[in-house]
Amino acid sequence: MTVQPVSDTDPRRLALNALAAADAEALAAAWSNWADKPDFKPVRGPETGLVMVRGRAGGGGAPFNLGEASVSRATVRLDSGEIGHGYCLGRDLDKARLIAVFDALFQRDPATVEAQILTPLRAGATAADLKRKQETAATKVNFFTMVRGDN
């Protein structure tokens, strides 16, 4: 099995990516603001385990195992039948469960999840990344090589 290319446009995948990148507090706040909370039942977990993170020799060569990361995951089923999966780095079981709930809600009502949850999360993440890039940009350096006077 080799690494298969990935669709960058699958909305469910993009939703799960945004949810995993979010702070646990932001997800908890989004959940508490969600009107008409659905009932859901756990299908699996939430549970914590390990994922072996891989790198590539030389940055772009053959894969190797770099080290593990703690990961939490959960699967839930809404009373309306949708099944949601949540995966995220760390050991926050509540976060994994909320991601699974939002994943299930996204299948039932993508427009509302997009507008109320994903759009603000993405805006926050973009702003935080931009701030970090701007702070790093302030340390950009231009080195000059000196020509020695005697040659």
Added chain:
Amino acid sequence: MYVAVKGGEAAIANAHALLADRRRGDRSVPALRTEQIIEQLGLAVDRCMAEGSLYDRELAALAILQSRGDLIEAIFLVRAYRTTLPRFGYSRPIDTADMLIERRISATFKDLPGGQLLGPTFDYTHRLLDPSIAQGNDVAEPLTAEADHDRAPRVTDMLGHQGLMEPDLGFNHVPQDEVGDLTREPLQYPLDRDLRLQALARGDEGFLLALGYSTQRGYARSHPFVGEIRIGEVEVELDIPELGFPVSLGRVRVTECQMVNQFKGSSKVPPQFTRGYGLVFGQSERKAMSMSLCDRALRARELGEDITAPAQDEEFVISHLDNVQSTGFVEHLKLPHYVDFQAELDMIRTMHAKHAAENSVQEAAE
């Protein structure tokens, strides 16, 4: 042979209670919280994650607190904890070319696309102690500048196009389920590079630093240049069978070092720059640089070089770089060895008596 001893339960329990007391220290000083360790001793946390081979800041900070700041003990705690968790799978290989860069420098190219970004570095500081830090001084917000949104290509990929740099091989040629994993299978020498890189990535920073230094001083001379060091966050993606596609689990911070080395060529390979690679969890360029020097030295067999120096000796390097293994065997010497020492003592007594008897016979004869 080690023969177990029994007894000492009360003394051991009391010693551990005393340890807990000394760990906490003076109760009039506020107790440290793990958030303070994560925020203010971040590089200790990074080392603990890298050598503990487990990316989890809270766990690493707890381990540092519990071990009273003894980082090898903390790494040991992290390694022990990881054995309690199930393995969900293997991530897709991270893409360091797609990093949210926090630092990126090249010692070989002055002008490179994306620029040289110093980031939060100790370089160019004067290494003068700053007493104001001890007083909890206020620290100004960092300055900002217009960010460059271009991708910053890896320096080694830029030279690679001209055939002057050894290319990365095996991007899609190694089946993903055949990548060696030393946490699953005992090591069998000789190793492939994947297993060596895994071992180096979790190896002791001090040990790798010393070996890397030895290559610079002429033990396996490799004439290295830093092609590029980059520090920043990369996405970790996992294929999820129940979804049928990969999702991002979030981002981890890593340090990558591309060391570029002179190579005069061999019968198989034309003269070109060869490369050593370092990749480490967290911000740790000393470790990533040392790793890349050791990776290059350990490629001697593959590149047809003479193996003359310790840093090139794969079995020596890989067998001794793990500080949890090393400390386990060294520190076990302090455990009670009464029975085997008694046996040695009896043997020495017998030999001693025999030696004395032989000498007195010899003296009588003279």
